[in-house]
Amino acid sequence: MAENTGKECIIQFRAGKMILDGKLVVADEQKGMLSFSKDPEGIVMCWTSKSHSERHILIPGQVKFSRVEKCSTGRVFVLDFGDAKPAMFFWLQEKSTENDEVYFTLIQEALSISPQNFLKSEGLSGKGYNSLCNNLSGAGEQDVELASVVGSVGVLNALREDPDFFMCRLHQFLPVGTDPKSDIVEHVINPQVAAAATSLEMVLRNPGGFHNLCMAFDIKGEVAGVLGFLNGLLEYHKE
Template identity: 20%
Template structure:
């Protein structure tokens, strides 16, 4: 199937630690099309257009091509109005709360760099139509002073919270383990450690790290996590039953008990692996 929409856009890097955003130098292209394996999904691909170094604090290179699998109603394309020195948009995911930032690179003929043209608005309308959502102007929490990357500016993230010292109950597994943290964990694992996850993937997807991440970011996965959270939260005695069936140490009822049990199981496995490795080293000596 042919492309549904293409437009020029660069990427913006957001640092969760410093709460600052940096537009990355280099030309980029966004292509939206039906997913090649299942036409009911939309695929959004960002790729670099030609050479160009990345404006990166750590000197690392960005991925030359990045593909996202989008489900109807889960993502929306939002204009960040406070970014007055560039036309910055956020691709926001309702299921995970994640967002990806882009700055438009199409020449729109406007005197003010942050002003949208009719063509820019058309791109936004078409993309949101493909995503099957109503366009919302709620990207106003993003502030950026310089789209060239020579300066950085504050990015006020609505998802960030202030530490008030108040103990907040865990109502969902994602309260303690956000999808974004799970994705970062998957990216950090060696290939051989991914096999147990591959075995749980839908049959239509090839067993690759990137496809696994796409599955984790789907509304279906988020819904399953939410259902599991509800079971632990609302069903008395289920924690003990699940612990015995899955083989992790029982650490109490509720979501927190499940997470503590899973953590304890992981620590024990790590310790067992360390002991086994030490024994192998002794044998080799």
């Protein structure tokens, strides 16, 4: 995996473009480099090759990122801009597939609503919030399973202490159309959340993935793993 050492770079890797040919997309064999960086305007996506360079501003929350499931290799992804402009397709050119999940996770996180705004938004307090922090910080020294932490009795009880507060903070991250008056705990214990937590856990235990996620969230992570990341989040909020 290639990484840009620039402070604001989120992720950078080898990728080629896909060309729309009728109803099909075909790979442009040209070698290229794709990078995503943070900028006051939004997320800056740059694609460069030996003969061409292009730059796009992506607004988090307004661009849908997903894999192309019909692709047998699973290494093609699309950026869907809705009616704003045509979708853009890319294919991974890194030889190893080891870090594919890292790339996809970081791009997904970058194009969602800013995690920094969630963590440090004005008024981030509540009677259940301190309980939640205490439960996260009391996990001990050994690494933990993220799905177990999210679904633990301590975390769920903390959510129940002030459900309106947590729903207010988390609603923007839930599926479109979610009833803001619904039970936040029911959403957290959803099997899909546990599956997502397990996937994220794999990324966090990969030193490269851990490093890149810490950069994406602007936190200081010392030891790769779930616990190292959670402790970094808690320290970030204390600053």
